[in-house]
Amino acid sequence: TCTAWTSTTPRTWRRSAVSSPRPWAASRSPGPATVADEGTPEPAGPARPFRIVAVTSCPTGIAHxxxxxxxxxxxxxxAGVEVVVETQGSAGFTRLDPEVVAAADGVILAHDVAVREKDRFAGKPTVDTGVKAAINRPGELIREVRDKAARGEVAAASPDATRSPDATPVERGGEPGEGYGTKLRTWLMSGVSYMVPFVAAGGLLIALGFAIxxxxxxxAPSVMDHFVWTQADSWGALLFQIGGVAFAFLVPVLAGxxxxxxxxxPGLVPGFVGGSIALTIDAGFLGGLAAGLISGAVVLAIQRIRIPKALRGIMPVVVIPLISAAVVGFLMFVVIGKPIASAQSAMTDWLSGLSGANAILLGALLGLMMCFDLGGPVNKVAYTFxxxxxxxxxxxxxxxKIMAAVMAAGMVPPLAMALATTVRGRLFNAAERENGKAAWVLGASFISEGAIPFAAADPLRVIPASMAGGAVTGALSMAFxxxxxxPHGGIFVVPLIGNPLLYLVAVAAGVAVTAALVIVLKGLRRAAPGAAAQGPDGADPSAPAPGEKQPVAA
Structure with missing residues (x-):
């Protein structure tokens, strides 16, 4: 449900049937007898459930x-397993109780950005994977960590023991054999995850300023010089100027x-300096990307230099910030800044010159990208663009126009799934029908991830249908x-949209296309000779949920 996605309440151990009133003892492995906190053996009885602690995090820290x-x-x-999850989202995170971690039998780390304070879980059977794996195949992850526990496989006592002492947070956060292509994507997503709140806040404030x-x-002049409490223009100027200040942090935060x-x-100082220089020389977003990567590389190079022990104390405070900021500043101002600024200007001119068929094709392409992985890397590339x-x-x-097309296409998949479960609910199982109710709100709020439960259960039908609807919406939005x-807001910022009625027509058309395709494709599966319709758990999707009455045939 939606409330579960936004809750920041610390999670407690949950048993599959009835929760035990006793807190976990600090035992490490399940068995017929345990030791109570007072140190007296408990009577032998049924083996307690397997206990897992997990951490989940995604680049934006919102939905996944x-x-x-x-x-x-x-x-x-x-599975009859007790699971406690620490969500490291955009609202921060509440650390798992150390006693809960100590009593856990296994650990699942499902993340696309580095796990904070990962060393807490050292010495336990650990499964380290991406956040989508936890959404699409949680049962497999639970079985994998139980198998590791049975074999006695545990994480190294020191997270960095098997790696270079100069390993980056991303290198410490992933598997030892990960390639730098994967790490590069994670570095870029790290910057995007911190940038998105500035984009949303600044963009919405600027849009409200225009609306008022x-x-x-x-x-308008600065509100420091002219502000009249009773004039709407003054309030509009205030919102616009606050939004402009928030937007000014976008590139430095991305680079930092x-x-x-x-x-x-140590990478923050040169990153922010390089990002600010990118703004100064009009290198824009491309300059911010380059400044961030260069800053990280410069700091890593400095950290690999052998330093006398007497100087190590001042390295992170004085030496690294001084040298790295100077090197990055030199490179941005003198060496690569001008070519990047030229590339940024060329991209801006190209966007400004888009019209007719070219604009419609671009809208269709962006719509396809927004609906391809529903909040994943390809979706984020289109949104960031x-x-x-x-x-x-x-x-x-x-x-x-591009921003309008991207948001419209991103709203299509969850709204279409919600519509499909409403129109032909018997094609979906009880859980999907329940998810469809939440998808109305998520789609209206421009949260594409609302369609992920449907895509995970039936990707070969849901994803192509979503892409078709997204392409239609993106193309129509550009054509209109x-x-x-x-940059965000979904249906709630329609008053701020140019040509709002035609914009809603574009969204409705895409939703209708996707919903119709999903219904047809699922209907064909049910009608296949000799094939019984099955949901993701092997059950008939049209079967009533527990407690529901069997529908009467017409």
Whole structure:
């Protein structure tokens, strides 16, 4: 449910049937007898359930993080395993109780960004995987960690014992054999995850400023010099200028946290400096990406130099920030800044010149990307491309059309799944019908991840159908000339959209296409000769849920 995705309440141990009133003892392995906190042996009895602690995190820390947590908890209840999950989301995280970690029999780390304080779980059987694995196949992960526990496989006592002492947070956070292609994606997603809140806050404030004060509000004087409490224009100017300040952090934050993902805290100073220089020289979003990667690389190179013991104390405070900021500043100002600024300008000119068939094709392509992995890396590339275009003081009309097309397409999959479960509920099992109710809200809020439960259960039908609807919506949005200055908000920012009625028509068309395709494809599966319709758990999707009455044939 939606409430489970936004809850920050610390989780407690949950048994699949009835929760035990006793807290966990600090025993490490299940057995017929345990030792109580007072040190007296408990009577022998049924073996206690296997206990797992888990951590989930995703680049944006919004939807995948909490969906993975809920999926693991549900799979744990089905398997008779006690699961406690720590969600390291965008709202921060509440650390698992050390006693709970100590009493756990296994650990599942489902993450696309580095797990914070990972060393807490050293010495336990551990499964380390991506966050989508916890959403799509939680039962397999639980079986894998139980198998590791049975074989006695545990994580190294020191997380870095088997790796270079200079390993980056990402290298410490993943498997030892991961390639740098995977690490590069994680570094970039680390920067994007910290950037998105600035994009959302700044973009929405700017859009509200335009809505209240009109499209000339960007020419208003500073509210420090002129602000009248009773004038709407003054309030519009205030919101616009606050949003502009928030947007100004976008590129430095992107660069700073890319460098942080590579080199930990020492990467922040050169990253922020390089990102600010990228803004100064009009290198924009591309300059921020380059500055972040260069900053991380420079810090890693400095850290590999052997330093006398007497100087190590001042390295992180003085030497590394000084040298890395100077090197990155030199490279950005003198060496690579101008070529990157030229590339950024060329991309901006290309976007501004898009019209007619080219614009429609771009809208269709962006729609396909938004619906391909429903919040995954390809989705984030399309979204980041759109937000980069509007992350300037005066974005072009083409950039705002691209933003409108991206948001419209991202709303299609969950809304379509919600519609399909409403129109032909007997094609879906009880859990999917329940997820369909939440998908109405998620789709309206531009949270594409609301369709993931459906895609995970039936990817060969849901994903192609979603991509078809997304392409239709993206193309229609561009053809209708709908514009959007806000980078998020879904249906709730429709008053801020140019050509809002046609924009809603584009969304409705895509939703209808996707819902129709899903219904047809699932109907064909049911009608296949000799094949019984099955849900993801092998059950008939049309079967009533426990407690439901069997439908009467017409």
């Amino acid at each position: 993080t909490y969906m993975a947590a809920e999926s693991l908890e549900n799979a744990g209840r089905e 004060g009109g499209y000339e509000i960007n020419k 946290y890319i460098a942080y993902g590579m080199a930990d805290r 759109a937000t980069a275009g509007i992350a300037v003081a005066s974005p072009s009309d083409s950039a705002m 000339g709908a514009t959007l200055r806000a």
